[in-house]
Every structure is written in structure tokens, then in C-alpha cells.
Amino acid sequence: EVQLVESGGVVVQPGGSLRLSCAASGFNFDDYTMHWVRQAPGKGLEWVSLISWDGGSAYYTDSVKGRFTISRDNSKSSLYLQMNSLRPEDTAFYYCTKDSRGYSGQYYMDVWGKGTTVTVSS
């Protein structure tokens, strides 16, 4: 069974840092581009970042550029999101997602984890 399990979500103060992790199983992790997508409470979906299958390319939405860093460890089938200089508006449910096509990527998301909650508040 293809599965993504996120962890690391907590309550953190503004300006703080946090690292989210995502453990993948049931597919060849190192064949796929991976994404992070977030959803603020009661709001819609916001794409955050993606990383290519080999970690060689990464893209971010403008609001997190320079603050968030996506990375992966293919030997551990794991995806990460390092979040620095956190702001209240980063409060959201964070989903780890798998791209719908291997290698070059298709930039749609066909497998989603259950998500982890990040709350930025003093």
C-alpha cells in the first residue's frame, strides 16, 4: 500500500523554527518528485514546495522563499520541510504529497498523507 506519514507539527512561537518529516512507503520513493501542500484552518489548498526525484531541483511559493527549505533522503524514503522565521500566517495543516509521474514529474499530486498541524502563536 502506498503511504505517506507526516510528523513534526507542533505549536511554535513567531520567529521560531520547525522541521516536518514525511515517511514514504509502498512505492519507489527515489523515482518521484515530492511536494508539500498546506491548508490553513477552514481555508483552501496552497502549494508550498516541490523537490525533484534526485533532490537536484526545488521550487517554492513566493511567501515561503528564503524561509523554508525542502529536502529529501532517498536512502530513508523520507521528505523534509525545514521551516524558519515562522509567521502566524504559516499556521496550517501540512500535507506531504507524491507527484503523479516519476522522474520528470507531472506536477499533479496523486497520493496525500493525512497531514500534520503547525500552529504559529505566542
Added chain:
Amino acid sequence: EIVLTQSPATLSLSPGERATLSCRASQTVSSYFAWYQQKPGQAPRLLIYDASHRATGIPARFSGSGSGTDFTLTISSLEPEDFAVYYCQHRDNWPITFGQGTRLEIK
């Protein structure tokens, strides 16, 4: 950034009826377009990709159409499990963006 505007915000229909959901892009996105379904307390599910291709396991009552700036998701005959929030998404350039969602509710 390409802005996706979904309409209507809420659609009230009965089981068995036909649902038509729209999404308009602020600039041309070719056919690099997807639709997702999200039920309360669940992660989204990919329904349609490349504007008109059904994802694996998606029932035939779901169909997508459109190109350029105007896209449509059609559910031919609503089943009780189809009442949910639907999001559109483009992948034409950076950043990837989603629409704000259409809530499909039971009338």
C-alpha cells in the same frame, strides 16, 4: 502568479442531478490542469489531470474539459458520496496554484 477563480462558491444539488463546476485562470494554462475532491477531515484526492484525463480509480461519472483559461468539471449524476469541496489546480508555471474551492452540498 496565475490566479484560479472557481464558480460558484457553493452549489446545491440533489443526488442524481448533474453538477457543473467552473474554474477560470487569469492567463492561459494550456491543458496543464487538474481537479481534486476533498471530503471533511480527509486529504484531497486527485480526480482529473491534464484537463480531461481521469486519475486511477475515478468513476466515469466524473469528467473534465476545457483549455486555455476556462475549465469545467462535470459530475454526470451525483451520488451521495460526491458531496464535498472541489479544487482546481494548474501546473503551467511557478508557482503552482489552486482555486479557492467550490462546495457541493446536498439540496
